[in-house]
Amino acid sequence: MKLPLAIFALLALVPILSALGVPLGGFVPLLLGRVMIFAIAAMSLDLILGIGGLASFGHAAPLAIGAYAVAILDAANIHDAVIVVPVAMAAAGFFATATGAVALRTRGVNFIMITLAFAQMIYFAAASLADYGGDDGYTLYSRTTVLGAKLLDGKAFYPTVLVVLFLVWLKLRIIAASRFGRTLSAIRQNRPRAQALGFNAFAVELAAMAIASALCALAGVLLANEAEFVSPAFASWARSGDLMVMVILGGVGSLHGAILGAFAVVMAEEALGRLTQHWPLLFGPSLVLAVLFLRRGIAGIGGRRD
Amino acid sequence: MTDLLRITDLRKHYGALRVTDGVTLKLAPGSIHAVIGPNGAGKTTLIHQISGTVRPDAGSIHLADHDITTLPPHRRARLGLARSFQITSVLPEFSVLENVALAVLGARGSAFGFLRPLAAEKRLNDAASTVLARVGLAARPASLAGALSHGEKRQLELALALAAEPKVMLLDEPLAGAGPEEAERLIALLATLRGHCGILLVEHDMDAVFQLADEISVLSQGRVIANGTPAEIRADPAVRAAYLGEDF
Numbered sequence: 001m002k003l004p005l006a007i008f009a010l011l012a013l014v015p016i017l018s019a020l021g022v023p024l025g026g027f028v029p030l031l032l033g034r035v036m037i038f039a040i041a042a043m044s045l046d047l048i049l050g051i052g053g054l055a056s057f058g059h060a061a062p063l064a065i066g067a068y069a070v071a072i073l074d075a076a077n078i079h080d081a082v083i084v085v086p087v088a089m090a091a092a093g094f095f096a097t098a099t100g101a102v103a104l105r106t107r108g109v110n111f112i113m114i115t116l117a118f119a120q121m122i123y124f125a126a127a128s129l130a131d132y133g134g135d136d137g138y139t140l141y142s143r144t145t146v147l148g149a150k151l152l153d154g155k156a157f158y159p160t161v162l163v164v165l166f167l168v169w170l171k172l173r174i175i176a177a178s179r180f181g182r183t184l185s186a187i188r189q190n191r192p193r194a195q196a197l198g199f200n201a202f203a204v205e206l207a208a209m210a211i212a213s214a215l216c217a218l219a220g221v222l223l224a225n226e227a228e229f230v231s232p233a234f235a236s237w238a239r240s241g242d243l244m245v246m247v248i249l250g251g252v253g254s255l256h257g258a259i260l261g262a263f264a265v266v267m268a269e270e271a272l273g274r275l276t277q278h279w280p281l282l283f284g285p286s287l288v289l290a291v292l293f294l295r296r297g298i299a300g301i302g303g304r305r306d
Numbered sequence: 307m308t309d310l311l312r313i314t315d316l317r318k319h320y321g322a323l324r325v326t327d328g329v330t331l332k333l334a335p336g337s338i339h340a341v342i343g344p345n346g347a348g349k350t351t352l353i354h355q356i357s358g359t360v361r362p363d364a365g366s367i368h369l370a371d372h373d374i375t376t377l378p379p380h381r382r383a384r385l386g387l388a389r390s391f392q393i394t395s396v397l398p399e400f401s402v403l404e405n406v407a408l409a410v411l412g413a414r415g416s417a418f419g420f421l422r423p424l425a426a427e428k429r430l431n432d433a434a435s436t437v438l439a440r441v442g443l444a445a446r447p448a449s450l451a452g453a454l455s456h457g458e459k460r461q462l463e464l465a466l467a468l469a470a471e472p473k474v475m476l477l478d479e480p481l482a483g484a485g486p487e488e489a490e491r492l493i494a495l496l497a498t499l500r501g502h503c504g505i506l507l508v509e510h511d512m513d514a515v516f517q518l519a520d521e522i523s524v525l526s527q528g529r530v531i532a533n534g535t536p537a538e539i540r541a542d543p544a545v546r547a548a549y550l551g552e553d554f
């Protein structure tokens with residue numbers, strides 16, 4: 001319990017310090033804003049990957065669906081979160097329900113490959129949206145407002161993202177401790193046993209995929225606003241891989257570990273990206289080391305999993 | 307009265323091996339029906355088919371008035387069929403109490419609750435505590451199931467079946483690996499269940515079988531070679547030849 005609160009306190013320090021006139025520059029809030037957006041996406045993945053044991057390699061799909069909901073509604077001159085957010089979450093939830101119903105017929109490597117294939121479908125579908133820039137992507141006319149207030153603009157952006165991250169974390173924590181979360185975990189631990197106890201493993205896992213996907217769409221909405229731009233690359237398999245890495249690096253099943261994992265990945269991309277454009281060549285091996293030596297991820301260093 | 311469980315001409319083969327070869331069995335309400343037979347006779351495969359983890363090639367399985375032959379395992383469980391596994395099968399990352407609380411939930415509740423922590427669900431946890439006391443695990447509710455001794459895991463395995471308050475329990479060698487004292491306690495516990503639910507008991511411990519069973523079927527190479535009361539089975543020359551030989 002202490003580590004997650006410490007993380008949120010540190011994140012909250014940034015806008016407080018800049019309000020007090022400490023010169024952080026634009027760079028720190030920008031980078032941490034990105035970290036938090038990806039943390040939301042990774043944390044939602046942790047529900048199915050960490051708690052449910054479902055290794056989805058297609059979690060960039062709901063991210064892109066959330067982002068494209070912003071773009072498509074932007075083109076229709078609809079910019080308020082009251083409409084954008086429900087549409088984004090419903091679309092991503094629907095996508096996960098439809099594709100999950102197929103993907104959950106498979107296990108192991110096949111599940112990984114089929115979720116990847118469905119995300120690639122979103123990638124190519126986005127690239128074919130000529131009205132929204134096709135391959136080149138689409139630049140937003142306007143950022144999303146919240147009941148008319150410009151909460152996703154300028155100085156308000158960072159605190160808004162922080163609040164969303166906190167609420168998503170709280171929501172997932174509550175779910176993890178609930179009947180549903182414990183049943184989902186039971187199915188991961190011992191599927192035949194859970195079924196013999198009377199649980200419909202398929203229905204529980206499908207619902208978990210829909211919830212994870214809908215929450216991930218929130219990250220997509222924020223990401224589109226941060227960049228004021230969306231493109232098919234939001235749904236790329238590399239992005240799906242990044243999200244998995246964030247969860248595994250941060251510590252599967254811990255939820256708040258996803259924030260640390262997102263921090264590590266975004267920073268590594270930034271730092272290694274300056275050294276060489278071939279940064280994945282360095283990143284891959286360091287990931288292998290992390291998985292070998294940090295069994296519980298960064299969140300598990302120096303203590304038990306919270 | 308109709309039988310709680312009715313298995314009719316059940317067949318299952320793996321390649322050329324007939325693991326279940328025309329098995330017909332009945333379980334009367336409140337009775338204990340023991341299935342014995344040498345290793346490899348097909349006892350566990352029979353239990354798997356009744357509980358739904360293995361599909362039979364032919365034949366039918368009825369639970370009370372329901373034809374459950376093609377139902378998935380969780381639907382059978384919800385109809386009142388609980389089982390223990392020969393190879394201990396618990397939720398290793400959860401506490402003993404939570405294992406049993408989930409068993410209560412699985413049998414009677416819905417998994418689709420998203421707000422209240424399971425640990426705060428008093429009715430589920432109280433019911434679980436009661437079951438733990440019955441199997442002799444009352445002292446260890448907070449221990450992780452994965453960290454229990456082998457004997458304690460066997461007790462938990464039985465608790466998971468009991469927690470459902472099932473109509474029919476399928477017990478696959480519940481005494482295997484339990485120490486003599488634990489075995490005695492479990493035998494006494496099973497005896498108290500007579501009259502409350504039907505039990506299909508697969509067990510190698512012949513003392514337990516002859517103490518508990520109302521009816522015994524002897525399985526050999528997938529076939530029921532004898533069926534009758536304990537006294538009849540004890541006297542059956544074919545059974546002695548096939549199986550009981552050395553113990554008798």
Ligand SMILES: Nc1ncnc2c1ncn2[C@@H]1O[C@H](COP(=O)(O)OP(=O)(O)O)[C@@H](O)[C@H]1O
Nearest residue numbers: 320323325343344345346347348349350351352
């Ligand atoms: N999935 C399977 N594939 C092939 N053979 C199997 C399978 N399951 C069980 N068997 C075989 O079926 C026979 C009966 O096994 P089992 O039901 O476990 O017997 P028992 O519980 O009476 O010892 C054994 O010879 C076993 O090797």
Ligand SMILES: [Mg+2]
Nearest residue numbers: 349350351392
């Ligand atoms: Mg067996």
